[in-house]
Amino acid sequence: MSARHTRVLILGAGPAGSTAAIYAARANLKPLLVTGRRAGGQLTTTTPYVENFPGFAEPVEGPVLMEQMRRQAENVGTKVMYDIITFVDISMRPFRLQGGFGNTYTTYTADALIVATGSEARWLGLPSEKTFKGFGVSANAIFDGIFYRNKEVVVVGGGDSAVQAALDLSHLASKVTVVHRRDRFRAESILKDRLLSKPNVDVIWNHAIDEVIGEHEPNKWVTGVRIRDVNTGDVRELPTHGLFVAIGHDPATALFRDQLDMDRAGYIKVGSWSTKTSVPGVLAAGDVIDPMFRQAITAAAMGSIAALQAEKFLIEHPPAPIAPARSAGPWWPVRPLHGGG
Structure with a gap:
């Protein structure tokens, strides 16, 4: 079992997560982005060409757009981990997450967490x-x-x-x-x-x-x-x-059930003009909070807000001490996997 600590951990590598990573890295927060099962989110699997994302005179392939976002995030200091989170404990700081398959486990701890796990096909x-x-x-x-x-x-x-x-x-x-x-x-x-x-x-x-x-x-x-x-x-x-x-998507928020306030459909509740959730230090962005617009550009905008609010939170709340790592074996119960879109 390996362990990683970061000031800001971002779950999901779609437009929201990737943009959050760019902003957090530029704030020198050295973020860690965990991609989930689908690095790049819905744009890599459901949309061959994107015609409405600003900055591209010609239609851009969805996977190409997300690859550009990932590379930009890495270029400004984001560490990308191709892993799947199987358990989350946000009852106290630092927040603790578990990733990996089989007998290979990675424990992640973070002073702030941005949830951008996207959505899954309905x-x-x-x-x-x-x-x-x-x-x-x-x-x-x-x-x-x-x-x-x-x-x-x-x-x-x-x-x-x-x-x-x-x-x-x-x-x-x-x-x-x-x-x-x-x-x-x-x-x-x-x-x-x-x-x-x-x-x-x-x-x-x-x-x-x-x-x-x-x-x-x-x-x-x-x-x-x-x-x-x-x-x-x-x-x-x-x-x-x-x-x-093709009847829509549901937010990939099962990991946070009973830990964050959600509506009946499973969307994480946040404040007006905010990405703050019911747990201080946990922000949410993209499809996990948006049942209405569900656009790449609005998800990216939410990602930038989440990173800015994470930076402000970390300034106001010094890091909590990290509990010693357990010696062997997983410490978590089984939970649903995160989608990472």
Whole structure:
């Protein structure tokens, strides 16, 4: 077991965490950024091109944008750790966190903590969806779309994520059918216009997915979905080779359940124009506190605020003494892993 102490520990390497790292490093706080399972956050897996981030005259690839943020953070003094946090204790300072897999553990202690763990894809919650997850059911059009070249696919959802997924798939699949439970999209106008102009895209309004249909032997694969008219209750089957679920995301805050004040949806509560949580010295930024805007630029802005408030907190609150490390073995109970987006 190894141990690391830092003045500021940042969980998550998306726009919020990376920007917090840049600001904290420039304040000479020598921050430590723990990436989580998905270094770079949602922009590395759900968005091929970013067109609305200031400073880029041409669309920039999501992974490239996040790589630039990471390199900038490192260049100004951030130490990046590719690790997953499995337990957090913020009942006293220094805050204590545990990371690692198997028999390799790292204990982290920090005088201030910035939570920027992002969000995770939301699923429909159908038993059949779980059965075929990875066998025709996916939440990632960027990574899995290539397997559906010249095939028919269904996308469920009506927000930016769903419309973008359908657009991405329209370049690969022979036909894309979008199933949306309302009679209009909630996505940006420019995305809606692009999608509706695609000749190989159909939209089925006012319908929901009731069941995923497929074969089980000799291998599992999806053959269709059962959809229901939300107004009449009529049910019919829609043949497809794959289902892409794009109905939004939930904040990746399970690690902090019962430790930080949250709303019913799991978003961490912070003050107005603030990233301060219910625990002094713990700040939160990005998708973990934002159920409304969920943009890279707003997450980055929150990250800068979190770093500035962490700096102010550390000036006003001298570091607490670090408890001696335990001699062997993990000291923590099992907790959910952090997403790191």
